[in-house]
Amino acid sequence: MTVPVIELRGLARTYPGPPPVPALRPADLVIEAGGYVAVTGPSGSGKSTLLHLLGLLDSPTEGSYLLDGLDTSALNDRDRSALRGRQIGVVFQAFHLLPYRTALENVLLAELYNQTPRSDRLRAAADALDAVGLGHRLDALPTTLSGGESQRVAIARALVNRPSLLLCDEPTGNLDSRNAASLMELLDQLNAAGFTIMVITHDAGVAAHAGRTIVISDGVLSERIEVDHA
Amino acid sequence: MRRSLTGLPLPRLTARDATAEAVAGIVQRPGRAGLTMLGTVLGVGAFVAVLGLTATGAGQISHQFTVLEDTTVTVEDNGPANNVAAPGTNPAIGFPADADAIAGHINGVAAAGVWWPVSVPDGTNFTGSLALSAAASQTINLLAASPGATAAMGLTMVAGSPLSTYENDNSQHVAVIDTSTAAALGISAARLASHPAAFVDGIAYTVVGVYSSAQRVVTDESAMLIPENTALADFGNPQPGIGNQDEAQMVVATRVGAAQAVSRQIAAAELPTDPSRLVVTSPPNPQNLQSEVSGDLAGLFLILALISLLIGAVGIANTTLVAVLERTEEIGLRRAVGARPRHIAAQFLAESTAIGTLGGLIGTCIGVGTVVIFAAAKDWTAVLNPAYTLPAPLIGSVVGLLAGAYPALRAARTSPLAALRHA
Known part of the structure; x- marks a missing residue:
């Protein structure tokens, strides 16, 4: 039996008050390798809290989070940083590209801290940009890129280290419908290539691309029953 | 390669990468970097120029002095006891x-x-x-x-x-x-x-x-x-x-x-x-004369140079702090892709030190140029002590390093989540 990429056991996050806000109530969830999961829910329902916990950007107040079978709640900041750098790729709604660095340099940033020789980093970054269809724009500055292109650079940055988990926070939130469709196609291809993907979205169209949809409401996770489209 | 509990290599930032990041950080905003280093440029420049000008002036005085008087010894016969x-x-x-x-x-x-x-x-x-x-x-x-x-x-x-x-x-x-x-x-x-x-x-x-x-x-x-x-x-x-x-x-x-x-x-x-019968008169020690000449004005100018350096340090500290606040998004992103707090601190320290060093280098060049031009205009020989001149750019480095300490500490304490939410 393979180890699931994500296993949550009673994971919860309460923001200290006053009054304390239970942003995520104790949740259990298992995502197998190669899975494609959408998390949907209205604003303020706890989507981002879940993403931050899964991305190791925040720590839970209770429960445990196993990434590739490893209990992350027992790790110190140094080890969590190592996991963030290697095992998790995050794509943000706001792209978060460094404005004065080229597309290639922005992707290289994700490899800066992980002890890879410089020449290997360059090759991996160019390959990642090539994989998202931007092999011809390596030296473009973010200011000259369209929204769709910027988000592709951000995806290239997230997957350059071949992480176990690709977390996407409203990846189409800042894109027009045509760019959004093209981006979802890219995510489909990446999932087909073996990446485990979790997309956080309030867009039903985006959620429809995932094989599995989890609804979050008032901090409570619930699995949406599979609908047979056939 | 050091590995963590996770079996993964520990995040690491090599000196070369830190330097490259610092240089990139400076180069992308050359105007701001230039203004930031101005205080250091002035401070180090004044320091080098003051030391050089006083040494040149004293050298000129003692040069004239040595030609005759410093080569004359007089012995007088005071008579037998x-x-x-x-x-x-x-x-x-x-x-x-x-x-x-x-x-x-x-x-x-x-x-x-x-x-x-x-x-x-x-x-x-x-x-x-x-x-x-x-x-x-x-x-x-x-x-x-x-x-x-x-x-x-x-x-x-x-x-x-x-x-x-x-x-x-x-x-x-x-x-x-x-x-x-x-x-x-x-x-x-x-x-x-x-x-x-x-x-x-x-x-x-x-x-x-x-x-x-x-x-x-x-x-x-x-x-x-x-x-x-x-x-x-x-x-x-x-x-x-x-x-x-x-x-x-x-x-x-x-x-x-x-x-x-x-x-x-x-x-x-x-x-x-009976050596005490002979009274020997020698010229005053030229080094004493030189230090007397350098002592008065040079002290004042050195204080001014120190003040400029202090202003330079405050300038660097202020700009670096503003940069840290401005770049919280970048800090958050770097933390998200695996940077540890010490890597963030190292990057900002490297940037402020690089700005200080660059300012020190430019200041030294200006200081040396001032001394040389002044000496040339006066038809004097420029005197620059390598022991003070060569390490002068390092004064800038130290200023940059000290000035960057607090902002870097602040940057390192930035939580990745707060940084990304901030954007």
């Missing part, structure tokens, strides 16, 4: 007969010799011809001088030669006179070949040389130099004792910089039995 001379006569001079040769053995002595003003009665008649006995009773100084003394006086001869050892050893009646004396006596340099004589109260001295100027002793007076032994034979011993104005003295010309060393040795060398 117990005057054993017969009444009405003076004791023998304190210098030995071979005083010139003894002084010549001291390392650093270029020439040395004994001389004294010959005491002649008032109304002594100096004339160029017995036929013209009515001629000038001039204010001519009659000096006894050993051959070494004439050499040490540094006479510039117009005609003939200075006094020789042969003439002195044989107490010959010869004289060397300066051009003004020659004119007063009606002896022209061209007539030297015909062996003209100068008469002092009827005693003839054949003029063997005429000089136009001298570096020491007989610099600006009408003088007639006769051999030491001739003077002893004709006029007796000089009166000893400093303050008599005609005691025997020794003039020593030393090589540049050797005056201090020579002055410490010469009394014992000349008169080992």
Whole structure:
């Protein structure tokens, strides 16, 4: 039996008050390798809290989070940083590209801290940009890129280290419908290539691309029953 | 490769990568970086310029100073402790007969010799011809001088030669006179070949040389130099004792910089039995003079330089802090892709240090340029001490490092979540 990429056991996050806000109530969830999961829910329902916990950007107040079978709640900041750098790729709604660095340099940033020789980093970054269809724009500055292109650079940055988990926070939130469709196609291809993907979205169209949809409401996770489209 | 509990290599930022990130951070905003380093540029520049200008000025002063005075040592005969001379006569001079040769053995002595003003009665008649006995009773100084003394006086001869050892050893009646004396006596340099004589109260001295100027002793007076032994034979011993104005003295010309060393040795060398009889006068230590000159104004300017450096540090600290606040998004992103707090701190420290170093380098260049241009305009020799000049850019580095410490600490404490939410 393979180890699931994500296993949550009673994971919860309460923001200290006053009054304390239970942003995520104790949740259990298992995502197998190669899975494609959408998390949907209205604003303020706890989507981002879940993403931050899964991305190791925040720590839970209770429960445990196993990434590739490893209990992350027992790790110190140094080890969590190592996991963030290697095992998790995050794509943000706001792209978060460094404005004065080229597309290639922005992707290289994700490899800066992980002890890879410089020449290997360059090759991996160019390959990642090539994989998202931007092999011809390596030296473009973010200011000259369209929204769709910027988000592709951000995806290239997230997957350059071949992480176990690709977390996407409203990846189409800042894109027009045509760019959004093209981006979802890219995510489909990446999932087909073996990446485990979790997309956080309030867009039903985006959620429809995932094989599995989890609804979050008032901090409570619930699995949406599979609908047979056939 | 170090690995964490997770089995993954630990996040790491090499010095090379940190430097590259710092340079990229500076280059992407050249205008701001330039303004940020301005204080450091001014501070380090002022520091280098002040040190260079004071060294150049002091060097110039001590250069002029060394040419003559620093190469002159004077030894005076203060007379014996117990005057054993017969009444009405003076004791023998304190210098030995071979005083010139003894002084010549001291390392650093270029020439040395004994001389004294010959005491002649008032109304002594100096004339160029017995036929013209009515001629000038001039204010001519009659000096006894050993051959070494004439050499040490540094006479510039117009005609003939200075006094020789042969003439002195044989107490010959010869004289060397300066051009003004020659004119007063009606002896022209061209007539030297015909062996003209100068008469002092009827005693003839054949003029063997005429000089136009001298570096020491007989610099600006009408003088007639006769051999030491001739003077002893004709006029007796000089009166000893400093303050008599005609005691025997020794003039020593030393090589540049050797005056201090020579002055410490010469009394014992000349008169080992009673060195305290000889009073040695050496020029003031040029280093003391130099530090006196540098001391006053330089101190003020160095304080100004320090103030500029302080302002530079505050400037760097402020800009780096603003950059940290401005770049929270970048900090969050870097943390999200695996950077540890220390990597963030290292990056901002590297940036502020690089700005400081660059400012220090530019400041040093400006400071050196200022000194060189100033010296060139004054036709002086620029003096820059490598011990202060070469490490000067490091002052900028230190300023940058210190100024970046607090902002870097703040950056390191930024939580990735807050940073990304902030954007």
